[in-house]
Amino acid sequence: MSSIGASGAPRGRVRDLWHFVRRLVTSSPSRFAITVFTGLILLFTALFSLPIASASGAVTHLSDALFTAVSTICVTGLATVDMATHWSPFGHVLIFLGVNIGGMGVLTLASVLGLVISKKLGLRAKLLAAGDSNPMRAHGGPINEGQTVRLGEVGQLLRTVALSLLFIELAVAVLLYPGLVMAGIPPLAALWEAPYYAAMSFTNTGFTPNAGGVVEFADDYFVLSVLMVSVILGSIGFPVIYTLLKNHFHVKRWSLHSKLTLITTGLLFIAGAGVFLVLEYNNPLTFGSMDAVDTTFQAFFMSAMTRSGGFSVVDIGNLNGSSLVAGSMLMFVGGGSASTAGGIKVTTLAVLAIAVWSEARGRQSVEAFGRRIPSDVQRVALSVVAWGATIVAVSTIVIAQITKAPVDEVLFDVISAFGTVGLSTGLTAELPDSASYVMAATIFMGRIGTVTLAAAVAATSRSQQYSLPVERPIVG
Template sequence: MSSMLSTSSPRRGLLRFGTYVRRLVTSSPSRFAIIVFASLILVFTALLSLPISARDGQMTGLADALFTAVSTICVTGLSTVDMAAHWSPFGNVVLFIGVNIGGMGVLTLASLMGMVISKRLGLRAKLLAAGDTNPMRAHGGPVNESQTVRLGEVGQLLTTVALSTLVIEGIVAVLLYPGLVMAGIDPLAALWEAPFYAAMSFTNTGFTPNAGGVAVFADDYFVLIVLMMSVFLGSIGFPVIYTLAKHVWHVKKWSLHTKLTLITTVLLFLLGALAFLALEYNNPRTFGSMDAVDTTMQAMFLSAMTRSGGFSVIDISDLNGSSMLAACMLMFVGGGSASTAGGIKVTTLAVLAIAVWSEAKGRGSVEAFGRRIPSDVQRVALSVVAWGATIVALSTIVIAQITKADIIDVLFDVISAFGTVGLSSGLTAELPDAGTYVLAATIFMGRVGTVTLAAAVAATSRSQYYSLPVERPIVG
């Protein structure tokens, strides 16, 4: 009798736990996503702390292991240790797996976990997955037909996420292998480094497996272009990749989200390259000693990497202060929604820019490409910018107080962390433990997403069945 009770008690406990998890998935997917990501960070912190993960066979300190785990799962690329020298082959495999898991995204990962738990993609799971994969929404509720991904396409989208990651990384690795060999990398070592670079570029992480990083390929335009294309594909987002895969030659069938993402991304890339050309052309430490072709190529590469790529051919600390400020602006924007990139996202910037232009023109509604952008999307965009600016400001103040470092260096690394970019002025590697934890928290908040954090805190949305009297305060 006691034996039956002892076996049924754990079973009841598991059933209760499963019921709790299912309730959490259906009631608050955003909070569930945060829990999943936090759990993954703890697991990878433990793995990276193991002596087998370090090249010298010693345990890695908690601050360095935690920061590397956060940077890996959040596909950031910042590091407090020498990535090429510190980690063993086992540690590099852990990093490789971690960035691919993190690259799938917080909300997509939560949707997949919900599918595993429920064993099937039912209507409720479809509603959650559709909401999570939609860049305009970060919480439950009625699913609008105008959303980026419709209910009938959710299963296909989730498949696209996995397949596009495998296919794109595979193609990039095949293209990079001969370039690495011609650059002097040992052919056997290149068999590992090519897929490693492919994963780090597509997930917009920026870790490098070799000493010197991508600087050793500074004169190899083919390798640099392949890396830029991989970063671009990772930064535009899975919904855009899905749309292009279905309607690549039918622009009229592209969603408004796809059009805004591609146009804004290309525009920022060109403007960033022009800005770096103008600001660095006579800087002898960066582009001043290069000819016109090299200067143009390096400016384009730097512009692409400041969007979220994280690779760098030049030493960031050698940039002029004006260039570092321009890079901060690009990093704060980041890449596309539901992508491997961070930042406030290009669609957020596009929506706000269109809203400002419409207001200046005196239009009653915000419209683009024959579509009206509803007011709730505009409010979400404004909230994302406000929360993002608040996180960056608070983190900058705290780390500046801890380190007493130059404010432009602190601001650069904080925005790089928030935008999960991975570029550094050199400050991150010198941070004390307290500063390391603050920067790790900034990375986590930047990757999980400000709207997701707000939705998780709110937990539920309340309907208001009345409206208060209108009064207009003076603005401006």
């Protein structure tokens, strides 16, 4: 009788845990998403700590293993160790798998696990998956479905995510292979490096399998162009890719989100290149030693990489201070929503810019491309910027206090962490353990998204059956 009770107790605990996870999936998508990412980070931290994961066969220090796990799952690209030489082939395979898992997105990844748990893609699972394309769903309550991806299309969106990761990375790897071989990489080594670079570019991570990184291809426009296109495709977001696949060049059928994402991405790409060109053309440590063609190309390459790509041909630590500020601004904006990029997202910037322009012209509503942008979307945009600025400010103050490093270098690396970019002035690799934990937390908060984080921290939504009297404080 006692043996039956002993065996029944573990089964009961497992059953209780299973029911708890199912309740978490259905009741709080945002908290479930954070739980999923946290679990993945802990799992990969344990794997990176194994002796087989390091090239030397020694156990990797906990802070380095944790930071690598966070940077991998959150597709960031910052590192406290030399990524090319520290890890064994097993460790590099872990990195390759981790960035592809993390590249799917917080709520998209959580929805896949929710699908496994729930056995079907029901309403809750669809809400969870679609939360990446409409963060306001994370708060609960009624949601206007006039947006990029409607609930009936969520299943197709999930297939788009999976197929995009598979086919785009495969195509990029096929294009890169001959370029790597012609650049002097041994054919067998290129068989591994081509898909590795493809994964790191499309997921906007920026890790490199070789010690020299992309500096080895500084004069190879073909390889750098393929990497740049792959980074941009990853940064525009899966809902935009889905829209393009569904409607092709029928621009009138594109969603407002897709139009805003593509236009803002293009404008920032061109403007960023122009700014770097002006600020660095006479810097002998960066563009000053290049001719006009090289300088122009490298300016566009840096503009794309500061959006979230993380690859760098020049030493970031050699940039002028003005260029570091410009790069920080681009990194803070990041890429598109529900993409492999980080930052506050280009649509957030677009919505706020349109709202400011509408206010300046005295318009009662915020409109773009024949559509009205509701006030709740504007409030979410403001919240994202406020949360993002707060996270960056607090992290910068704490890390600057710990390291006593120059504030401009700390700010650049912190924004790179928040925007999951991966560019560094060299500060991150020298961080003490306490500061590396703060930087890892910044990466985590930047990747899961400020809206998801706020929804997870907030209590359950409560309906308010009354409204208070209106009074207007002085603003501005």
